[in-house]
Each structure stands twice: as C-alpha cells, then as structure tokens.
Amino acid sequence: MRRVIVTEFLTLDGVYEEISPWRAGFTPDDGPFKRDELFGSEALLLGRVTYDGFAAYWPTATGAFAERMNSLPKYVATTRSDLEWNATPLGADVIGAVHGLKRQEGGTLLVYGSGTLVQTLLRHGLVDELRVMVFPMVLGRGRRLFAEGDTLQLTLKDSRDLGSGVLLLIYTPDAAPHLVPLLD
Template structure:
C-alpha cells in the first residue's frame, strides 16, 4: 500500500495561494503572487527537489491542475521532466478530456484513491488545498510536508480553512532553511485529543 503526501508552500498565516509567481493564481483579486521568491535558496531547492524525486504519481485538484497543465508540458528542466513523465491524476467532477498527457480524471476521490494507493509507492499532492482538506476528511492523507515561510499576508486561500479536526505527528526532524523557511514533515495520527486540563499535567 502506498501513501498520499501533500506538499504545500505556506505562509505563517496559512496562505498557500500563488507562491510561485505574480500571475500564477490571481483569483479573488489576490495581489501577492510570488511571495515565496524572496525566501528561495539553493538549499531549499535541494530539499524540494529531493521530495519531488520520491513521487511516483502526481495528484492535483482542478485549479492547480489547470495551472500546471498550462506550464509544465513546455518545460524541459528536471522538474518538468519528472512531472511530464509520471502518471497524473486530477480530482474533478467537471473536467472533460484532460490535455496533459498521462492524466487520469478522478471523479470520486474517496471511492477511487484507495485503488490508486495500491498501484504507487508515493502519490504527491502539490498545492491543491481543497483536495488536501477532502483527503484529510476521508482519512486518505498519510503525510503532510509543509514548507513554512516567515511572512504573513492576511488574505488569500488558507490551507486549513474548514478542515475537519485531525491530529498529526512530526515524523522527521524539522529543518530550518536559509532565509527563515522551515521544512516540517508530519504523518497522520488519528483524531485530536482535546479537553485536557494543562494544570493537571504539572509535576
């Protein structure tokens, strides 16, 4: 059985929208596209590259898929070669015939992705906040890799808005990157434990 891992670039206030460039996703009047750029480093690129090297298949929500499908087929660098070569899945009830070669449409993630996990060792979700929340709700997300950047934006789509309660455990040592970004890798750890009296734990 393989795993589904969500890899997300995130601000301190939880925004994941348009980290890569000003025109990546201006929906909703978002004016801060490209917020990740000032914090990028060679070491950070190596960490991201190592993560991408692990993936056997790519799973995307419809919005992120449209962004990727418009860009990556024309790219011949290492990342482009990887994305173009691996099987791709897009979760959508409305998409027609996908244009990006190697793409399969997933109409019902909760029903279909268990079979996909049987076929691949690591299926990675990139961006795709709505899909990530749906995977958490369906208990299909096994791993959450957050790249947290030292910036707050105050607006934009936030990863955890509306998410069902879920607990995670840190599965790798946190890694601080140059310019203040932090790489955090978590595994799903069941349901949250709440209602604990912190005072009763003293001593």
C-alpha cells in the same frame, strides 16, 4: 498499499492561496528536497486548479526535473474528460477514487499545492504525510489550509531550515481528523 504525501507552501497564518506574490523575495534552498520528493514519487495527485497551472507550464519546460514532472502519471480531481499531459480524471467520487489508488500496489502519490483537494483528503484520513514549507509571512487574508474548528493531531517527523526564514515541517497525522466539512 500506496501512500499519499502532501506538500504545501504556507504562510505563518496558514494561507496557501496565491493571492499575491508572497513567496517573492524568499530564496529557500529547497532544490534538493523538491528533486528528491518528485523523483521518489510514482504519480501526482492534483486539484483541478493546480493541474491547469502545471499543465500550462511544465510540458514546455526543460531539464531533468521537467522531464520527470512530465513523465509521471497525473490523477486530477475533476470530472473533465479533456485532460492532456498524461492525466486521468478522478471523476465525481474523488474520495472513492483516491481510496482505490491507495489500495493499489506501487509508490507514492504526491500532492503539490491543491489546497481544496488537500482539505478533502485530510477530512477523510487519506493523507499519510503532510510536508509544509512555512514562509515567514503573515497575510491576514486568503484561503487557509485549515478552517476554524478544525482539529488534527500530528506528529512531527522531521524539520529543516531551508534558508530565508523558510522552515520545512514534515508531519504524519495521528488519528482520524475532526475537520469542518467543506461547504463547496
């Protein structure tokens, strides 16, 4: 059975959305972590917005990280049929498709960013590990990973100081989540 591992950049107040260049000025030493994470995965599971951004950048990037990023199969939360960059749409039933992927033999499905997809996966108990890079910034506005009323019990498995005040926190969900349903 495959595992779904999520990795998110968050502010202290839980904002994941790139509404400003809030990560600029921070230089965490996350290279080894990100490299090990990518090379330890068998496929990427991406939301449509993240896929569009990645597909615009990575195919022309160079180096070992880019080669690995480009070679991995990508599963995208969309019904679009015009995907390129080694990508397959998950279709209208994203939850069913991810359940199917998890039942397959194989390695880790890695989710980068993709906040709305992550919220959906968490709401359906499909996340096996949540890796959060917390940046020492409070924005006071922007899309947050968790909505008011969400509850989710987590167990801290590891933590690291990545420098620049950025902390890596690695959690596993303990039980079925109680998360507010998405409105969109």
